[in-house]
């Protein structure tokens with residue numbers, strides 16, 4: 001494996017550093033070098049089905065933001081204008097590069113926490129401006145060099161520039177890190193820490209982002225799941241005695257009455273079924289951020305069987321979040337349960353969810369016909385033998 005993996009797996013990183021302070025791992029992920037060239041990203045970013053952005057900075061430090069589908073002519077004009085600086089960002093790289101998707105195994109992060117890999121291309125001087133993110137991110141230098149400065153952590157009153165189309169801070173604060181990253185270097189930045197990376201030369205940087213769902217997102221899914229349960233669908237004020245002393249306060253919803261109702265709702269949520277919560281959280285965490293398009297010509301059951309018998313491996317589709325719950329044992333993908341016909345099928349999907357690759361032995365646990373269905377839903381795919 002890599003020095004990054006050694007540090008995360010064997011070290012004390014998740015206890016001492018994660019979420020708290022930045023960390024540089026020099027030559028932490030050498031496997032990344034050579035996996036992409038700037039031209040690959042410039043070709044990919046204008047494709048119809050890609051989620052990409054073009055950021056342009058003029059000499060007065062005013063910014064423009066363009067979303068995909070990007071206009072190739074605008075991109076060419078921007079790159080050839082000596083008065084402009086720019087960055088090109090492409091999300092969900094897992095969908096476009098299997099070798100890059102497989103690099104997630106170096107991060108020791110549970111699969112339900114992995115968000116997506118983004119690549120940013122910038123010619124010399126290009127950046128996305130000083131900013132902060134609400135999630136943990138590992139920045140991996142893939143090509144060329146980038147000069148990184150890290151500042152303080154944001155506070156509720158940290159001012160954002162109001163005149164720009166992207167979230168930028170006007171002041172990075174006291175600089176606590178100031179170094180040039182080279183190919184293979186990894187820089188971990190915790191949520192809220194202001195960072196600014198400027199390309200020294202033609203450079204590519206990968207961002208391995210971790211998920212940070214808001215309480216609102218999780219509650220939204222939870223309420224959707226729980227709303228149909230018996231305990232939550234019956235009238236709240238069935239026990240009139242509980243509320244009787246508060247119902248004499250005229251027409252107003254008094255603070256006491258509001259608190260009484262809130263407490264009753266919280267108590268109902270606390271007593272609600274564990275299985276409903278498992279399903280709700282699994283649906284929330286398995287949601288796709290980017291649409292998935294199955295291949296136009298799917299392999300037949302016979303072709304899949306033949307491929308597995310000739311050395312192909314079955315893996316989880318790299319951009320898919322496959323979430324497993326225990327008690328009850330269940331599998332979720334793209335906010336839906338993947339119904340398993342047997343405990344062997346559940347075990348098979350559990351292994352794939354842990355980024356394991358399986359050979360022809362997987363046909364003992366499920367049928368090739370089921371694999372066709374899973375491929376169509378973007379749950380699994382085949383990995384060519386090396």
Ligand SMILES: [Fe+2]
Nearest residue numbers: 131132133195
């Ligand atoms: Fe960032």
